[in-house]
Amino acid sequence: MTRDEIEGLLPFYVNDTLMGEERDAVARAIAEDADLAVEVEALRAIRAKMQAEDVTAPGEFGLARLMRDVERETTIEATPPASRWQSAGLWQVAAAVLLAVALGTALLPREEQGVGYELAGVAPAFTVTFAETATEAEIRDTLLRAGLEIVEGPSALGFYGLAPLPDVATGDARAVLDGADDIVTSVEEAEDR
Amino acid sequence: MSDPLAPLIPRIAAGDRQALSELYRETETSVFKFIRSRMNDPFGAADILHDTYLDVWKGAAKFEGRSKVTTWIMGIAHRKVIDAFRKGSRTTLTDEAPDLEDDAPTPEACLAATEEAGHVRHCLETLKDEHRTAINLAFYEDMTYGEIAQVTGAPEGTIKTRVFHAKKLLMRCLSGLVQRGAVT
Numbered sequence: 001m002t003r004d005e006i007e008g009l010l011p012f013y014v015n016d017t018l019m020g021e022e023r024d025a026v027a028r029a030i031a032e033d034a035d036l037a038v039e040v041e042a043l044r045a046i047r048a049k050m051q052a053e054d055v056t057a058p059g060e061f062g063l064a065r066l067m068r069d070v071e072r073e074t075t076i077e078a079t080p081p082a083s084r085w086q087s088a089g090l091w092q093v094a095a096a097v098l099l100a101v102a103l104g105t106a107l108l109p110r111e112e113q114g115v116g117y118e119l120a121g122v123a124p125a126f127t128v129t130f131a132e133t134a135t136e137a138e139i140r141d142t143l144l145r146a147g148l149e150i151v152e153g154p155s156a157l158g159f160y161g162l163a164p165l166p167d168v169a170t171g172d173a174r175a176v177l178d179g180a181d182d183i184v185t186s187v188e189e190a191e192d193r
Numbered sequence: 194m195s196d197p198l199a200p201l202i203p204r205i206a207a208g209d210r211q212a213l214s215e216l217y218r219e220t221e222t223s224v225f226k227f228i229r230s231r232m233n234d235p236f237g238a239a240d241i242l243h244d245t246y247l248d249v250w251k252g253a254a255k256f257e258g259r260s261k262v263t264t265w266i267m268g269i270a271h272r273k274v275i276d277a278f279r280k281g282s283r284t285t286l287t288d289e290a291p292d293l294e295d296d297a298p299t300p301e302a303c304l305a306a307t308e309e310a311g312h313v314r315h316c317l318e319t320l321k322d323e324h325r326t327a328i329n330l331a332f333y334e335d336m337t338y339g340e341i342a343q344v345t346g347a348p349e350g351t352i353k354t355r356v357f358h359a360k361k362l363l364m365r366c367l368s369g370l371v372q373r374g375a376v377t
Contacts (some may be wrong), residue, residue, distance in 0.1 A: 007357060008360075012337065015332060016335040017338075035300060039303075050305055050317075055226045057223060062239060063214060063217050066246050067213075153216075
């Protein structure tokens with residue numbers, strides 16, 4: 001093995017993924033060459049610094065967004081194929097109904113707005129808002145302790161819909177939310193809405 | 194050694210959203226870290242993460258188990274990042290070897306420079322995307338060169354070359370910080 005080949009394998013020696021003859025050859029070269037040994041030490045330090053880098057992932061918010069779009073995908077797949085709508089008459093009827101609904105919505109007095117989209121079949125048990133200063137990690141921890149997951153939101157006003165996981169009692173979840181008043185700034189139960 | 198995440202994939206393919214949630218929670222941080230290491234935009238990175246897991250949901254039935262589940266997901270994320278770069282014309286994707294001058298970095302100076310995480314981060318950002326990707330997967334994810342080849346779709350020899358150049362450039366950058374007095 002050439003010196004360049006040995007050097008190219010050093011990162012894989014450092015991350016401990018080399019096996020068999022390759023590992024033995026690199027280990028021998030390091031033992032015989034002080035410069036390579038120091039280089040290994042430097043690479044170990046670089047790897048340790050990289051692994052210690054703290055990156056805040058989207059967490060539960062990202063998961064809620066994903067589940068919303070998965071739900072949307074599933075709904076689209078379940079929609080009858082376009083061919084059933086290809087009759088000109090049906091399109092005209094559908095367009096007329098949409099127009100009527102749009103006009104009705106515009107002209108009739110508005111009902112109170114909901115919190116945003118809703119995942120079919122997963123109704124929220126609580127609508128909550130989180131403190132502006134709450135970190136994703138704190139929110140995630142609170143939700144895990146309460147046995148809740150985000151099924152709606154955030155709405156434009158920052159409302160989230162939460163539903164308990166299977167086998168989690170609503171009362172128990174509520175108690176955790178009430179106890180986390182530095183993270184959760186408002187809680188409304190579904191039956192109160 | 195069996196992949197502990199592998200049993201989740203057939204469940205996801207069968208439409209089990211709970212399995213997708215489990216996979217997301219298990220792997221999200223690594224995948225996001227990988228994406229973020231390649232782009233400086235946290236919102237863009239979050240969008241790519243989202244699209245990656247949507248592809249996992251839609252494509253689980255096609256997963257053949259030839260690689261680890263994380264390798265497969267990283268491969269999807271890798272392609273999404275490249276697509277984003279291409280759409281934004283942010284980088285040229287080439288496999289040219291960089292100019293490596295003879296002023297070899299001194300490992301001792303390099304070691305001193307690694308004391309500061311900021312120096313390591315700065316030097317990683319100076320690398321071209323394919324070099325940064327290779328070194329990130331080796332050091333963030335502790336992947337073998339074979340796994341990196343699977344993620345990036347490049348031959349193993351190419352990965353070894355990229356890692357070789359990435360390492361040289363990284364160490365030269367870190368040594369340079371010492372020589373310019375940024376590190377004492």
